[in-house]
Amino acid sequence: MSSPTFEITKAATFDAAHHLPAGGPVGSPYTRLHGHSFRVEATVRGEAQPPVGWVADLAELESALRAIAGELDHGLLNEKPGLESPTLERLCLYFADRLGPAFPGLCRIVVSRPTINESCALVLDRGNGEA
Template sequence: MRTEISKTYRIEAAHRLPRVAQEHKCYRLHGHSFQITLRIQGDIDPKFDWIVDFGEIDQAWKPIHDAIDHRYLNEIPGLENPTSEILAEWILRRIRLSRGRVVAVSIAETCTASCTVYANAIDDDYR
């Protein structure tokens, strides 16, 4: 039975978007309370009747959290232009689980603005 679960995390981080015009508000240094949702699909493990333990997702998330929470994202390799799209892809490429697969990462940087990056839409080296 193919199923999907999701888990949402929060980080606080600063960033600026260096490629926009200097007059654009995102050119200036500012911060967000990013809400990050991982969507995981997989088959149900017949022993436990779940895809994967949510606790394992927490463990897989922790090093990512430690790398980006309360950080200036632009200073992190790969996040020099840290749009939500780039951040979602950056996370997608780094998170691994023993069972199930992270098929999408959604990032909301405000209550009304969010984006989703799908694993099947990025390079073959991830799939």
């Protein structure tokens, strides 16, 4: 029998403003500056590791996730390198790029805007944490 595989998930929230850059849909309200409340979830997959018997330290995952969300909180997303066009897809990549090195089992990032029922999921290669 093979060892069981587990998935652990932590979430964080942040509020930020953004707009789609010029060249987006003509006449779209998305090109005007506006803001959202965001929720981001990070999932790490793997076997329970000795000596503790966990996939990863949930407190470390939470701390890393909150630190990244804190960098974005109450800011203009367009000003962050890599988020010049701050779509949900790019936000997923932003979090994955920053969490991946510390959490090689990172397998999924979900960024959502709960108040408007929108979300995007990035599923990562299980083996190395890269898309």
